[in-house]
Amino acid sequence: MHVQLSKLRQAYRSRVVLDGLDLTLKPGVTGLLGPNGAGKTTLMRTLATVQPPVGGTLTLDETNVTSERTAQAVRRRxxxxxxxxxxxxxxxIRDFVEYAAWLREVPDDHRSQAVEQALHQVDLADRRxxxxxxxxxxxxQRAGIAWAIVGRPGLVILxxxxxxxxPRQRLQFRRILSELKDTTVLLSTHLIDDVAAVCDRVVVLHSGxxxxxxxTTEMAAHGREGMPGGTPLERAYMELLPAEERHL
Known part of the structure:
Protein backbone atom coordinates (compact mmCIF):
# COMPACT_ATOMS: atom_id res chain seq x y z
CA MET A 1 0.00 0.00 0.00
CA HIS A 2 1.19 3.49 -0.84
CA VAL A 3 0.44 6.08 1.86
CA GLN A 4 0.63 9.83 1.38
CA LEU A 5 0.18 12.48 4.08
CA SER A 6 0.16 16.05 2.86
CA LYS A 7 0.02 19.08 5.18
CA LEU A 8 -1.66 16.85 7.72
CA ARG A 9 -3.05 18.61 10.77
CA GLN A 10 -4.30 16.79 13.83
CA ALA A 11 -5.50 18.18 17.14
CA TYR A 12 -7.30 17.31 20.36
CA ARG A 13 -9.73 20.11 21.04
CA SER A 14 -7.53 23.23 21.07
CA ARG A 15 -4.18 21.38 21.35
CA VAL A 16 -2.48 20.90 17.98
CA VAL A 17 -0.44 17.68 17.89
CA LEU A 18 0.52 17.44 14.21
CA ASP A 19 0.66 20.56 12.09
CA GLY A 20 1.53 20.50 8.39
CA LEU A 21 3.05 16.99 8.38
CA ASP A 22 4.22 15.59 5.03
CA LEU A 23 5.06 11.89 4.87
CA THR A 24 5.10 9.13 2.27
CA LEU A 25 5.13 5.44 3.16
CA LYS A 26 5.83 2.63 0.71
CA PRO A 27 6.31 -1.16 1.04
CA GLY A 28 9.04 -1.95 3.52
CA VAL A 29 9.50 -1.44 7.25
CA THR A 30 9.69 2.13 8.54
CA GLY A 31 10.72 2.69 12.14
CA LEU A 32 9.06 5.56 14.00
CA LEU A 33 11.14 7.03 16.81
CA GLY A 34 10.52 9.91 19.14
CA PRO A 35 10.13 10.79 22.82
CA ASN A 36 6.85 10.43 24.65
CA GLY A 37 4.49 13.18 23.55
CA ALA A 38 6.08 13.52 20.12
CA GLY A 39 2.81 12.71 18.33
CA LYS A 40 3.62 9.11 17.33
CA THR A 41 0.38 7.57 18.61
CA THR A 42 -1.67 10.38 17.07
CA LEU A 43 0.04 9.78 13.73
CA MET A 44 -0.64 6.05 13.89
CA ARG A 45 -4.28 6.51 14.87
CA THR A 46 -4.68 8.88 11.94
CA LEU A 47 -3.08 6.42 9.52
CA ALA A 48 -5.32 3.66 10.86
CA THR A 49 -8.36 5.91 10.10
CA VAL A 50 -9.36 5.79 13.78
CA GLN A 51 -9.05 9.56 14.05
CA PRO A 52 -9.98 11.70 11.02
CA PRO A 53 -7.52 14.49 10.14
CA VAL A 54 -8.45 18.02 11.19
CA GLY A 55 -6.76 19.35 8.07
CA GLY A 56 -4.62 18.31 5.13
CA THR A 57 -4.98 15.05 3.22
CA LEU A 58 -4.54 11.35 3.90
CA THR A 59 -4.37 9.15 0.81
CA LEU A 60 -4.12 5.37 0.95
CA ASP A 61 -3.38 3.97 -2.52
CA GLU A 62 -5.88 5.81 -4.71
CA THR A 63 -8.34 6.66 -1.93
CA ASN A 64 -8.38 10.09 -0.36
CA VAL A 65 -9.81 9.52 3.12
CA THR A 66 -12.30 12.34 3.60
CA SER A 67 -15.24 10.64 5.32
CA GLU A 68 -16.24 7.59 7.33
CA ARG A 69 -17.37 5.95 4.08
CA THR A 70 -13.95 6.29 2.47
CA ALA A 71 -12.27 5.31 5.76
CA GLN A 72 -14.27 2.08 5.85
CA ALA A 73 -13.24 1.33 2.28
CA VAL A 74 -9.54 1.30 3.19
CA ARG A 75 -9.78 0.08 6.80
CA ARG A 76 -10.17 -3.54 5.73
CA ARG A 77 -6.65 -3.33 4.26
CA ILE A 93 -6.78 -17.00 20.75
CA ARG A 94 -7.98 -18.50 17.50
CA ASP A 95 -11.35 -16.73 17.75
CA PHE A 96 -9.58 -13.45 18.53
CA VAL A 97 -7.46 -13.68 15.38
CA GLU A 98 -10.35 -15.00 13.29
CA TYR A 99 -12.43 -12.00 14.32
CA ALA A 100 -9.69 -9.74 12.96
CA ALA A 101 -9.73 -11.72 9.69
CA TRP A 102 -13.51 -11.32 9.51
CA LEU A 103 -13.28 -7.57 10.09
CA ARG A 104 -10.65 -7.43 7.35
CA GLU A 105 -13.05 -9.30 5.07
CA VAL A 106 -10.70 -12.20 4.40
CA PRO A 107 -12.79 -14.53 2.17
CA ASP A 108 -14.52 -17.38 4.01
CA ASP A 109 -12.69 -20.07 2.05
CA HIS A 110 -9.28 -18.58 2.95
CA ARG A 111 -9.99 -17.37 6.48
CA SER A 112 -9.05 -20.54 8.40
CA GLN A 113 -5.79 -20.84 6.49
CA ALA A 114 -4.98 -17.16 7.09
CA VAL A 115 -5.64 -17.52 10.81
CA GLU A 116 -3.46 -20.63 11.09
CA GLN A 117 -0.65 -18.93 9.19
CA ALA A 118 -0.74 -15.91 11.51
CA LEU A 119 -0.76 -18.15 14.60
CA HIS A 120 2.22 -20.10 13.29
CA GLN A 121 4.11 -16.87 12.60
CA VAL A 122 3.79 -15.78 16.23
CA ASP A 123 4.36 -19.30 17.62
CA LEU A 124 0.87 -19.66 19.08
CA ALA A 125 -0.53 -22.44 16.89
CA ASP A 126 -0.30 -24.97 19.72
CA ARG A 127 -2.11 -22.57 22.08
CA ARG A 128 -4.90 -21.65 19.66
CA GLN A 141 1.19 -9.36 22.83
CA ARG A 142 1.98 -12.10 20.29
CA ALA A 143 -1.77 -12.67 19.84
CA GLY A 144 -2.06 -8.95 19.13
CA ILE A 145 0.66 -9.18 16.49
CA ALA A 146 -1.25 -12.08 14.88
CA TRP A 147 -4.36 -9.83 14.91
CA ALA A 148 -2.44 -7.15 13.02
CA ILE A 149 -0.91 -9.36 10.32
CA VAL A 150 -3.66 -11.92 9.63
CA GLY A 151 -4.77 -11.82 6.02
CA ARG A 152 -1.66 -9.88 4.96
CA PRO A 153 -3.14 -6.33 5.00
CA GLY A 154 -1.42 -3.78 2.78
CA LEU A 155 -0.61 -1.47 5.71
CA VAL A 156 0.48 -2.77 9.13
CA ILE A 157 0.82 -0.28 12.00
CA LEU A 158 2.48 -1.52 15.18
CA PRO A 167 14.72 -11.86 23.81
CA ARG A 168 13.84 -15.01 21.87
CA GLN A 169 10.37 -13.69 21.07
CA ARG A 170 11.84 -10.36 19.97
CA LEU A 171 14.09 -12.21 17.53
CA GLN A 172 11.06 -14.09 16.30
CA PHE A 173 9.21 -10.80 15.86
CA ARG A 174 12.08 -9.49 13.76
CA ARG A 175 11.79 -12.59 11.58
CA ILE A 176 8.07 -11.93 11.12
CA LEU A 177 8.79 -8.38 9.96
CA SER A 178 11.42 -9.65 7.53
CA GLU A 179 8.64 -11.69 5.89
CA LEU A 180 6.52 -8.54 5.38
CA LYS A 181 8.88 -6.73 3.01
CA ASP A 182 6.12 -6.40 0.39
CA THR A 183 3.85 -4.81 3.00
CA THR A 184 3.95 -1.19 4.16
CA VAL A 185 4.85 -1.45 7.84
CA LEU A 186 5.11 1.39 10.35
CA LEU A 187 6.81 0.28 13.57
CA SER A 188 6.81 2.59 16.58
CA THR A 189 9.28 1.58 19.26
CA HIS A 190 11.66 2.89 21.89
CA LEU A 191 14.06 0.00 21.18
CA ILE A 192 16.52 1.38 18.68
CA ASP A 193 18.23 -1.99 18.23
CA ASP A 194 14.94 -3.33 16.81
CA VAL A 195 14.96 -0.45 14.31
CA ALA A 196 18.57 -1.18 13.36
CA ALA A 197 17.77 -4.87 12.86
CA VAL A 198 14.61 -4.74 10.74
CA CYS A 199 13.87 -1.26 9.37
CA ASP A 200 14.66 -0.05 5.86
CA ARG A 201 13.92 3.51 6.89
CA VAL A 202 13.52 5.54 10.04
CA VAL A 203 11.45 8.63 10.83
CA VAL A 204 12.18 10.65 13.97
CA LEU A 205 9.23 12.67 15.24
CA HIS A 206 9.40 15.43 17.84
CA SER A 207 6.67 17.86 18.89
CA GLY A 208 4.59 16.89 15.87
CA THR A 216 19.16 3.68 9.08
CA THR A 217 22.63 4.04 7.53
CA GLU A 218 22.01 7.72 6.77
CA MET A 219 20.76 8.29 10.30
CA ALA A 220 23.71 6.47 11.88
CA ALA A 221 26.04 8.89 10.09
CA HIS A 222 24.65 11.67 12.32
CA GLY A 223 25.86 9.93 15.48
CA ARG A 224 29.02 11.61 16.72
CA GLU A 225 31.31 10.45 19.47
CA GLY A 226 30.61 11.96 22.85
CA MET A 227 26.82 11.75 22.53
CA PRO A 228 24.95 9.39 24.88
CA GLY A 229 24.30 5.95 23.40
CA GLY A 230 26.01 2.64 22.83
CA THR A 231 25.63 2.48 19.04
CA PRO A 232 25.91 5.00 16.17
CA LEU A 233 22.11 4.88 15.71
CA GLU A 234 21.46 5.63 19.39
CA ARG A 235 23.98 8.48 19.33
CA ALA A 236 22.37 9.84 16.15
CA TYR A 237 18.95 9.77 17.80
CA MET A 238 20.27 11.76 20.75
CA GLU A 239 22.02 14.17 18.37
CA LEU A 240 18.75 14.87 16.58
CA LEU A 241 16.88 15.78 19.77
CA PRO A 242 16.86 19.38 21.04
CA ALA A 243 19.91 20.10 23.21
CA GLU A 244 17.87 20.34 26.40
CA GLU A 245 16.65 16.73 25.97
CA ARG A 246 20.02 15.07 25.33
CA HIS A 247 21.14 14.73 28.93
CA LEU A 248 20.52 11.41 30.68
Missing part, protein backbone atom coordinates in the same frame (compact mmCIF):
# COMPACT_ATOMS: atom_id res chain seq x y z
CA UNK A 78 -5.07 -2.01 7.46
CA UNK A 79 -3.73 -4.04 10.37
CA UNK A 80 -3.37 -1.85 13.47
CA UNK A 81 -2.01 -2.94 16.84
CA UNK A 82 -2.26 -0.11 19.39
CA UNK A 83 -0.07 -0.18 22.47
CA UNK A 84 -3.09 -1.07 24.58
CA UNK A 85 -5.55 -3.20 22.65
CA UNK A 86 -8.86 -4.63 23.79
CA UNK A 87 -9.86 -8.28 23.98
CA UNK A 88 -12.68 -10.38 25.35
CA UNK A 89 -11.37 -12.41 28.32
CA UNK A 90 -13.51 -15.40 27.35
CA UNK A 91 -12.37 -15.41 23.73
CA UNK A 92 -9.92 -18.07 22.60
CA UNK A 129 -7.64 -22.81 22.06
CA UNK A 130 -6.24 -20.98 25.10
CA UNK A 131 -8.44 -18.21 26.44
CA UNK A 132 -7.09 -14.66 26.20
CA UNK A 133 -7.59 -14.14 29.95
CA UNK A 134 -5.16 -16.96 30.75
CA UNK A 135 -2.27 -15.67 28.65
CA UNK A 136 0.89 -14.07 29.97
CA UNK A 137 1.58 -10.51 28.88
CA UNK A 138 4.07 -11.67 26.25
CA UNK A 139 1.70 -14.26 24.81
CA UNK A 140 -1.12 -11.75 24.68
CA UNK A 159 2.73 0.58 18.35
CA UNK A 160 5.39 -0.81 20.73
CA UNK A 161 4.72 -4.43 19.66
CA UNK A 162 7.73 -5.94 21.48
CA UNK A 163 6.65 -4.77 24.95
CA UNK A 164 6.51 -7.86 27.15
CA UNK A 165 8.41 -10.09 24.72
CA UNK A 166 11.50 -11.94 25.91
CA UNK A 209 7.28 17.53 13.26
CA UNK A 210 9.75 15.30 11.48
CA UNK A 211 13.36 15.78 12.56
CA UNK A 212 14.76 13.06 10.30
CA UNK A 213 13.55 10.82 7.47
CA UNK A 214 15.99 8.46 5.78
CA UNK A 215 17.69 5.08 5.90
Missing amino acids: IGYLPQKFGWDPGMR NERMSRLSGGMR DEPTVGLD RILFDGT
